[in-house]
Amino acid sequence: MxxxxxxxxxxxxxxxxxxxxxxxxxxxxxxxxxxxxKLRVDDVGDLRVDVGAESMLARRPEAVDLAARVGAELTHPATTSAAIWTRGALRPLPPTVMGVPADLDALEASGILAERPVPHAEPVPDDDVSVAAFLAPRVGREVVDRLVEPLLGGVYAGHADRLSLRAAAPQVLALGADPLAGAAATRATTRTLATPVFAGVVGGVGxxxxxxxxxxxxxxxxxxxxxxxxxxxxxxxxxxxxxxxxxxxxxxxxxxxxxxxxxxxxxxxxxxxxxxxxxxxDYASMALVTFVLDGPIDVEGSGFLVPPVDGTVVKGSTISSQKWAWLGERAGDRTVVRASIGRAGDTAVLHRDDADVAALALADLTSAYGGLPPVLATHVQRWGGGLPQxxxxxxxxxxxxxxxxxxxxxxxxxxxxxxxxxxxxxxxxxxxxxxxxxxx
Structure with a gap:
């Protein structure tokens, strides 16, 4: 055939x-x-790095099996801790299920929310609804705005008020009528799993x-x-x-x-x-801006996400040379950090030229990380219509x-x-x- x-x-x-x-x-x-x-590697200075997706879910077998099948060397993040940049500070991201808090004490200690969420159990709808329509009455709008939205933005570059609960967030639907209780139960089950959540490829997923x-x-x-x-x-x-x-x-x-x-x-x-x-x-357009910096960033963890209600240009950042040991070794004393820009319907920044996009991203990163070493190299990768909604x-x-x-x-x-x-x-x-x- x-x-x-x-x-x-x-x-x-x-x-x-x-x-x-x-x-x-x-x-x-x-x-x-x-x-x-959307899987691509490119040169940023003398370093060849991912300028598209840099990780893949490891608790599903298909991608890791493919990597083994074609002889790629799998790796796992050297650090899995991440932060939410909100209310003027980098705050530790507590355990969640797609943004639904699984540990309310850790959430309260983080300072991400103004008030501790109060659970409300309501019957699960038979029809498809948006993620926000399902969660807001059960966990509160602030949880949606400051935790769920950043996670959804990282995956879909979309918005909780539009994205389908059943198609985009089935793991949230599975939490049931009381999502806070469901998230806590899910965490108690999954925290004992030995399989890492994410995997990468030495040399880049691209x-x-x-x-x-x-x-x-x-x-x-x-x-x-x-x-x-x-x-x-x-x-x-x-x-x-x-x-x-x-x-x-x-x-x-x-x-x-x-x-x-x-x-x-x-x-x-x-x-x-x-x-x-x-x-x-519909599709969302986005851009990934990668910087090679002349020195370390004095921040622990793999990076941060930003709630859209905070109004920043950057919606998230990854310190790739801290997240991936292979890249950290190749970078030496330098730091590779990247910023993600763009959500569905929010394209004004993406209409600007590469130099402007990079400058805006750098300004946000400098504010979030509290200062940065000098920039040695910059790369702007645009993904027009990159993510289906x-x-x-x-x-x-x-x-x-x-x-x-x-x-x-x-x-x-x-x-x-x-x-x-x-x-x-x-x-x-x-x-x-x-x-x-x-x-x-």
Whole structure:
């Protein structure tokens, strides 16, 4: 079976790898000039570091299994303590379940909230609601604003008032009618687990995509934007490349592993209901600003998150050279710190040039950390439309897409827009798509 995979992000590459190892003839078509999508490493001064995702959930098996499969060296954070920058200070982040406090004494000691939250138990709604609509009556609006929002912003670059409880925060839904009691019970169970929560890759998570390509000896065609996908009597025709030199591929099946806007465009003729549902998915843009500093930062832990109510430009920061031992060794006496900017609907800062974005980020970091060593190198990585927004009703939209695609023989989809934006979820989506295609 000859298969065209559209998109060389980690999802498309994993689908291609599974299909290739099952004996299929696979070509991967990618519009950009490199593989990896939102997983990328780049040079900041003389250090090569992640400028996209730098960690992956380790308590799901898919990503760590992929890393082992392609020969990547896994590592775990050297420090897991983090802070919330709020009320004029870096305050220790107490144990939480996606921002829902699991230790009220630790929360009170942190000074993050003005008042200790009072639990309120209410029946769990049958319909999908926003994370804020579920939590605010049960734990208080201040918990949502100063704890839940920063965590959701770090994962989705979204807002608790819009994000779907069932799609974006199922772990919060699982806490039940009394989320504070549920979080405390969850902590009592999970704190005994030996498995670290997160994992990284020596050399950067952004090295994974190229490792997948090399491990599978994949045929990847870069700068090959797919213009159209059509099917006629079971034969798929994929048109790709620059407008002046479009190349046509005739294949038996197609896996579309692109973000929702591109997927909607490509499926408009072959699966209109899927295209319509995907067109309704919003995306958030963001930027990651990485600095190499000439000396250490006198702060413990891996970094901080910021509640949006505090009005800063930066929504979070990671001291990468303290978080990852391999990077700390390569950096020596220098510090690698990065700042995350941008939430859904908040793009004014991102319209400024790189120098301005970096200057604004540096000003916030200097204020938060209480001064910084001189900057040796700076890198601004923009991710326009980088993160799909799992707004209320998202699971219904996904069900519509999957039902429509299932009716079209030889077509599959996968990626971050469906069942999770993290690397393990995307890998799972890709492997499931490949398995379905092979089963057909």
């Amino acid at each position: 000859r298969v065209a995979v559209v998109g060389a992000g980690i999802g498309g590459l994993v689908a291609a790898l599974d299909l290739r190892e099952a004996g299929c003839d696979v070509v991967v078509l990618e519009g950009a000039d490199q593989v990896g999508g 090295t994974l995509p190229q490792r997948v390509v090399e491990h599978g000896d994949l045929d990847v065609r870069l700068r090959s934007t797919v213009r159209a996908v059509r099917v006629d009597d079971g034969v798929w025709t994929v048109s790709a490349g620059p407008v002046s030199a479009i190349e046509t591929y005739e294949v038996d099946a197609v896996v579309v592993a692109t973000p929702a806007p591109a997927t909607a465009r490509l499926l408009a003729e072959v699966a209109p209901p899927a295209a319509f549902a995907l067109a309704a998915v 799992y707004d209320v009703g998202h699971l219904g939209r996904v069900a519509t897409v999957e039902a429509a695609v299932a009716l079209v023989d030889g077509l599959e989809v996968c990626g971050a827009v469906y069942h999770g934006v993290g690397i393990p979820a995307v890998v799972a989506s890709a492997r499931a798509a490949a398995a379905r295609l092979l089963a057909r």
